[in-house]
Amino acid sequence: DADVTQTPRNRITKTGKRIMLECSQTKGHDRMYWYRQDPGLGLRLIYYSFDVKDINKGEISDGYSVSRQAQAKFSLSLESAIPNQTALYFCATSDRGQAPQETQYFGPGTRLLVL
């Protein structure tokens, strides 16, 4: 969805380096999410934010941190990258209050390789 952008699209880094992945959206949605995708493991939630002042851990938050700089921006940081954080990372947004369940709009993904 072109309304959700992620930068960079590809990144190679070394073990121990700090790296930030950025997500921006023009959909006007309150809610933003970071997922990690590994082959055979589906999409796993890292962190989510229901509004600018609300940050919540997902199922695999260890080793990651996030910042919600504005309604439209949600960044994911790896404080000290390790090889098993090599994965495809997706940002997603949803519209609060969409009934009966919010649908999620995904960005194009960031492919991260940690050497």
Add this chain to the structure above:
Amino acid sequence: GQQVMQIPQYQHVQEGEDFTTYCNSSTTLSNIQWYKQRPGGHPVFLIQLVKSGEVKKQKRLTFQFGEAKKNSSLHITATQTTDVGTYFCAGPQGGSEKLVFGKGTKLTVNP
């Protein structure tokens, strides 16, 4: 915690054959969503099912929600090469608004 199990993990079919993927939840779901991820792409929302026993169709795709609202299926009739990709089901986690995704079924179609 709540789990959403999806089978099979992989499915290879010849073009023109039918395909079905199944999704099972450990708890009753208020609704279920299906997403498709094309190779090299990102997940894209397909449909949402809400009612017990609900059946919805999108051209050659038929989506069903079980009577007990604990399982769902996606059936594709006469697959085409454009159907290739990974299909995910997703349901709300407990009483929250977060989604729990199944691990997906990767479909390949041989022409």
